[in-house]
Amino acid sequence: xxxxxxxxxxxxxxxxxxxxxxxxxxxxxxxxxxxxxxxxxxxxxxxxxxxxxxxxxxxxxxxxxxxxxxxxxxxxxxxxxxxxxxxxxx
Numbered sequence: 001x002x003x004x005x006x007x008x009x010x011x012x013x014x015x016x017x018x019x020x021x022x023x024x025x026x027x028x029x030x031x032x033x034x035x036x037x038x039x040x041x042x043x044x045x046x047x048x049x050x051x052x053x054x055x056x057x058x059x060x061x062x063x064x065x066x067x068x069x070x071x072x073x074x075x076x077x078x079x080x081x082x083x084x085x086x087x088x089x090x
Contacts, residue, residue: 008049013046013062
């Protein structure tokens, strides 16, 4: 069993955000480029598991903001792929 499978999307999101030293507000601000009305309360709701981001593209933007994407070619590394897959499987 993959270690990432032991965690929910909500738990992983919070862990990756905290690891990068990014506040909920800062993450929301970074995501406003993609989704102008993004609010820190939305990030909090995702982290509580109230609901999930609605599109794979939004999840890719979250991964990018949290430095989970390989910057040189835009491909998701295996860790990020699991992060995205889990969000849609829960």
